[in-house]
Amino acid sequence: MDKITLTDKYSLFDEIWTPKIITESNGQLVKIAKGSGELVWHSHENEDELFLVLKGQLTLKLHDGEIVLNPGELFVVPKGVEHCPMAKEDTHFMMIEPASTQHTGALETDVTVSADAQEWI
Amino acid sequence: MDKITLTDKYSLFDEIWTPKIITESNGQLVKIAKGSGELVWHSHENEDELFLVLKGQLTLKLHDGEIVLNPGELFVVPKGVEHCPMAKEDTHFMMIEPASTQHTGALETDVTVSADAQEWI
Numbered sequence: 001m002d003k004i005t006l007t008d009k010y011s012l013f014d015e016i017w018t019p020k021i022i023t024e025s026n027g028q029l030v031k032i033a034k035g036s037g038e039l040v041w042h043s044h045e046n047e048d049e050l051f052l053v054l055k056g057q058l059t060l061k062l063h064d065g066e067i068v069l070n071p072g073e074l075f076v077v078p079k080g081v082e083h084c085p086m087a088k089e090d091t092h093f094m095m096i097e098p099a100s101t102q103h104t105g106a107l108e109t110d111v112t113v114s115a116d117a118q119e120w121i
Numbered sequence: 122m123d124k125i126t127l128t129d130k131y132s133l134f135d136e137i138w139t140p141k142i143i144t145e146s147n148g149q150l151v152k153i154a155k156g157s158g159e160l161v162w163h164s165h166e167n168e169d170e171l172f173l174v175l176k177g178q179l180t181l182k183l184h185d186g187e188i189v190l191n192p193g194e195l196f197v198v199p200k201g202v203e204h205c206p207m208a209k210e211d212t213h214f215m216m217i218e219p220a221s222t223q224h225t226g227a228l229e230t231d232v233t234v235s236a237d238a239q240e241w242i
Contacts, residue, residue, distance in 0.1 A: 025169040025197045048146040076146045
């Protein structure tokens with residue numbers, strides 16, 4: 001029963017596009033990640049995915065436009081909606097999603113971190 | 122499909138201890154609130170409750186101690202755990218919890234805002 005300080009957690013890793021799990025609430029995982037450059041287009045068939053930006057700028061490319069998120073801004077990508085995250089250098093963001101959510105949806109790429117391999121910090 | 126800017130949402134209300142719903146994700150509601158002073162002791166039998174502080178300081182009094190949250194710090198009050206939120210003046214925080222969550226649990230007080238009456242902004 002300890003509080004979580006986001007800056008402390010961010011000091012524990014350097015990898016980009018590699019979500020780290022920091023806590024769980026009602027069956028959903030709270031994850032933090034660093035981003036820089038572009039990930040890949042993907043979607044999650046059964047899970048909405050909430051993004052909250054803490055530092056930098058995260059752009060969620062969608063087929064009908066772009067959502068540009070600065071610190072203190074959030075967006076929920078609805079289940080089934082294809083998106084491609086793209087970030088300015090040294091961007092920090094939080095995600096909240098069910099434990100079942102695969103990193104890059106049904107797509108498996110060189111950068112994919114499988115849900116089983118996602119690390120608790 | 123618009124992004125949500127937290128400062129914009131906070132400019133829309135002044136009430137304290139009155140959660141406003143800003144979005145929904147996987148059946149859970151994302152709420153923001155302002156706090157100042159003390160709410161009441163209560164618990165949620167079936168729902169974990171995530172608190173993330175954005176501004177000010179929120180203290181979650183628990184029977185075995187206090188969790189003091191500053192901006193960028195979060196804590197999940199597990200289901201069934203009695204807590205009493207207490208905040209410095211002009212504290213802003215976010216909560217994520219299932220739609221079923223009652224404001225002050227089974228307790229109904231003068232300050233209770235029933236789940237049905239919680240407003241989307």
